[in-house]
Amino acid sequence: MHDAPPHKPLIALTAAHVARVAPGDGPLHTPGWRMLEDHDLDLLAERLTRDRPRPIPVFAYGSLIWNPGFDVQARRRATAVGWHRSFSISLDHFRGSPDRPGLMLALAAGGQCEGVLLDIAQGSEQQSLRAILRRELVAHELAANAAWIDVETETGRGQALTFYAGPVGTQLAMLSVEEQARRLARAAGAAGTGAEYLLRTVHGLAEHGIHDPYIWRLQQLVAKEIDAFGPPA
Numbered sequence: 001m002h003d004a005p006p007h008k009p010l011i012a013l014t015a016a017h018v019a020r021v022a023p024g025d026g027p028l029h030t031p032g033w034r035m036l037e038d039h040d041l042d043l044l045a046e047r048l049t050r051d052r053p054r055p056i057p058v059f060a061y062g063s064l065i066w067n068p069g070f071d072v073q074a075r076r077r078a079t080a081v082g083w084h085r086s087f088s089i090s091l092d093h094f095r096g097s098p099d100r101p102g103l104m105l106a107l108a109a110g111g112q113c114e115g116v117l118l119d120i121a122q123g124s125e126q127q128s129l130r131a132i133l134r135r136e137l138v139a140h141e142l143a144a145n146a147a148w149i150d151v152e153t154e155t156g157r158g159q160a161l162t163f164y165a166g167p168v169g170t171q172l173a174m175l176s177v178e179e180q181a182r183r184l185a186r187a188a189g190a191a192g193t194g195a196e197y198l199l200r201t202v203h204g205l206a207e208h209g210i211h212d213p214y215i216w217r218l219q220q221l222v223a224k225e226i227d228a229f230g231p232p233a
Helices: 015-019 038-049 125-136 177-186 194-207 213-227
Strands: 057-060 072-091 102-120 146-153 156-163
Touching (some): 015 194, 015 213, 038 146, 072 213, 102 146, 102 177, 102 194, 177 213
Parallel strands (some): 057 156
Antiparallel strands (some): 057 102
């Protein structure tokens, strides 16, 4: 007789919850930002990757897991050493608006964080790095938010490029997990809702067998917040 497989609790937050969050509008970016152009992106990419290994490894812990937006040569699980996930960047644009502010995921110092190491496909470095840096850093005002951090994989310790590990030049919101849930359940902007982002991140982690207790607790709380909106229309 074989033991039954361990029970996996169901994800509480669902597409039906996300559908109940009204869409929002607002700016995609903070007005007045100086956007990074191709030349800026290429200079930044050269500085960040000079004398670094090939293929270039990118540590994904949020949306890059489920929507990398560049040519990926290989994927493998990895642990960021000395960092943990935190919805700590306040958004009044993108997936938030002045009336319905959101939160963006970042890495905060301390602990560890399981994610996915994405190797940039060799031969695609220029176009891939342009795509990543344009998306993640957006503007000159955010250009310092790229860093190499220590990561561990099944083959040992190394370094990987990641973004917003100890964010700088951004408005931070140091909220309790309950307060984060209340904000994410209502947040919406030109790029979508906070609930949608969280749900896609939960599924992206689950597909790689990654269980982050913080993210798991947060999605439960966001589902509960949306349930409290009342019966669906």
